[in-house]
Amino acid sequence: MEPASQGDPRVLFAMNLVLSTAFASVVVWGLSYIDVVPFTVVNVASFALVLMAVTYVVTR
Template sequence: MSEERKGLSDGVDESRGDPRVVLAMNAVLSLWLGWTIVWGLDLLGVMEYGPTTVAGVALAIFAVTYVVVLR
């Protein structure tokens, strides 16, 4: 056993990953966060809750995180 075992950080550093997984995770988390934000603002009476509003907020969150990650 002359080879040195690689640790988790070595594996993460060498991994190329799949960008589709990152995009899917971003979409799901953006939708969840958008729903939470709109629900909370509707509870406060600031914004009306609806699927279009949730989709718009989620799309904005998705776009911002996408730009920040690619920067």
């Protein structure tokens, strides 16, 4: 039985970046809708970086 492929790390990084940014933008938009935080690029990018870091730690 062959070991499972881990995939190309560049593709995994790009997918993580796109999906984390999309999810972060939805969450920040929702929080701005209820006036918790403003919807800014900095807030979306910060939350996306946190999500990417958590995803990296969980999958390792």
